Amino acid sequence: MSQIGQVMVALVDNMMVGHVGTTELAAAAFANSVFMIGMVFGMGVTYGLTPLVGAAFGKNDRNTIVVWLKNGSFSHLLASVALTFVMFSVYFFLPMMGQPQDVLELAKPYYLLLCASYFPFMLFFSQKQFFEGIGNTKMAMHITLTSNVVNIVVNYLFIFGKFGMPELGLLGAGIGTLVSRMIMPVLYAFYVARNTQLSSYFAEARLQQISKQKVLGVLKIGIPIGFQLIVEVTAFAIGAVMMGWLGETALAAHQVAIGLASTAYMIALGVSQANTIRVSHQMGVKDYAAMKTAAFASTHLVLAFMSLTALLFIVGRNILPYLFTSDVAVIQIAAELLIIAAVFQLFDGLQVIMQSTLRGMADVTKPMLIAFVAYLLVGIPTSYGFAFLLDFGPQGIWFGYLVGLTTAGILFYLRFKNNLRKLNLG
Numbered sequence: 470m471s472q473i474g475q476v477m478v479a480l481v482d483n484m485m486v487g488h489v490g491t492t493e494l495a496a497a498a499f500a501n502s503v504f505m506i507g508m509v510f511g512m513g514v515t516y517g518l519t520p521l522v523g524a525a526f527g528k529n530d531r532n533t534i535v536v537w538l539k540n541g542s543f544s545h546l547l548a549s550v551a552l553t554f555v556m557f558s559v560y561f562f563l564p565m566m567g568q569p570q571d572v573l574e575l576a577k578p579y580y581l582l583l584c585a586s587y588f589p590f591m592l593f594f595s596q597k598q599f600f601e602g603i604g605n606t607k608m609a610m611h612i613t614l615t616s617n618v619v620n621i622v623v624n625y626l627f628i629f630g631k632f633g634m635p636e637l638g639l640l641g642a643g644i645g646t647l648v649s650r651m652i653m654p655v656l657y658a659f660y661v662a663r664n665t666q667l668s669s670y671f672a673e674a675r676l677q678q679i680s681k682q683k684v685l686g687v688l689k690i691g692i693p694i695g696f697q698l699i700v701e702v703t704a705f706a707i708g709a710v711m712m713g714w715l716g717e718t719a720l721a722a723h724q725v726a727i728g729l730a731s732t733a734y735m736i737a738l739g740v741s742q743a744n745t746i747r748v749s750h751q752m753g754v755k756d757y758a759a760m761k762t763a764a765f766a767s768t769h770l771v772l773a774f775m776s777l778t779a780l781l782f783i784v785g786r787n788i789l790p791y792l793f794t795s796d797v798a799v800i801q802i803a804a805e806l807l808i809i810a811a812v813f814q815l816f817d818g819l820q821v822i823m824q825s826t827l828r829g830m831a832d833v834t835k836p837m838l839i840a841f842v843a844y845l846l847v848g849i850p851t852s853y854g855f856a857f858l859l860d861f862g863p864q865g866i867w868f869g870y871l872v873g874l875t876t877a878g879i880l881f882y883l884r885f886k887n888n889l890r891k892l893n894l895g
Contacts, residue, residue: 471597471606473735474613480728481617482642485624487725487793493639494794495717496575498724499568502709504583505702507556508590513698514548515594517541517691519742520749520831522602527753531673538599539674540683544691545595547684549588556584568713572720575639582643586650593653600667601746612656620649693833697824697840704844704873708852708866715856719863722802725793726867730810730817733778737771737818741825748829757892764826764885768819775818782811802863809867816871816878823881830888839880848873 482501487494518541525533563577597609623645630636637644661667705727712723744767751760782789786807790800820843827836852869855861861868 471609471613471739473732473739474610474617477617477732477735480732481621481624482646483724483728484793485628486639486642487721488795489628489638491721491794491796491799492571492717493575494724494799495569495713495720496572496579496639497642498709498720498727499566499572499713500576500580500583501724502706503559503563503566504556504580506699506706507552507559507587509702510695510699511548511552511587511591512594513695514552514688514691515545515591515598516694516698516745516828517687517689517833518545518595518598519602519745520690520752520829521687522599523746523749523829524753524831526603527750534603535670535673536677536680536683537602537687538670539677540680541599541687542595542674543679544684544687545591548688548691549591549595552591553584553588556587557581560584566710566713568710569717572713572717579639579643582640582647586647589654590650593650593657596654596657596661599670601742602749603670604746604750605667606743606746608657608660612653612660615656616649616653619652620645623648690831690833693837694828697833697837700837700840700844701873701877704848704852705870707849708870711852711856711866712863715863718796718798719802721794721796722790722799722806722863723866725790725799725803726806726810728793729782729789729807730814733775733814734817734821737775737821740767740771740774741821743767744822745825745829748826749831752830757894760829761889761894764822764829767825768822771818771822772815775814779811779814782807782814786811805864806867809864809871813871813874816874819878820874820881823878823885826885827881827888832884832888835884836881839884840877843877843880844873847876 483494483497486497518537521537521541522534525531525537560577560580563580564573568576593612600606600608624642625631626634627637627641627644628639629641635641661671709720709723709727713720744764747763747767748760751757751763786804787800789807790803793803794800824836824840827833848869850869851872852866855865855868856863857865859865
């Protein structure tokens, strides 16, 4: 629920903005695709804290837990400042990405509001990953769901100009995103202050020294995870940019289909993060048989769920797009893309659960290289070839997604099997 809440902000923006106009929906698609690259890289950097805290928690080593809390929070603060600067800098490159001028003009102010929401979003995720390392996932769920309610209310007021508020369209959706993300770290502070058991971790962490070695230890795991995630999202973002070359109708349809596929993915990602926690706990106590059991249990859960979403996409392909738009041309293309999305659901589920298992084992460098090969060297050229050389149009770009995800899922699984053999569990 916490993970689906992260993508739900953009999904709700798209659903509400899509009923304003196709150009607004295309602009949201473009801005979110670019912003998502920095967003998931930052998330990946914070993910490096979870297996470190999880291993210490598995061994019941409280002193090491608070040491990682202090140094992890410091490293994430540095990363947040640097990445916020980078995200704002990307604004000046938006006109160079070949988008229709009317789409670009709407996307630029919306993108700036997304960038303003980046720093509070990173503060939230830093704390989220620590608490998930000690097995507390409910707090992040409550905060995320609350922030989504706030986003919907503010969107309604400012997108459509209700109750005397100005009618701002896409800009109103940006305001909703900014407000909802600003309250997330505030709610975390409120929850921790009211819970003596949780606040004691922070009281003890304040007494710890910042260690260069520990800060680098967090970043050594977090940055490869960030790059691992960023290459996948970059592949999807490049696909969205290429979709813009085909026109705003194709781009709007892409955003509808990717919004639905992302919702299914984020639920699978939630299970995968639970898997990272379980694997890191078992690695901490060196119970490798239990680690293997946890990994395969998570795999079965994700593959079963993604099979159901694949069926839903096939059966509902002509109905689901109406949640976002009433434009018949957009709906027709989106329905065709959902067929391809249904096919790659299983491989998307396989790659995300295998990534999380490797992350829980603190195996991050080789998977980063696998992701680079699968998504950027295989997926993107396939998208371009099918879409423009073979003239498949929007569907061709999504064929590239299918090939990239399939390659990644298989290679991550082979990497996991290799790790099991090293532990005499193959």
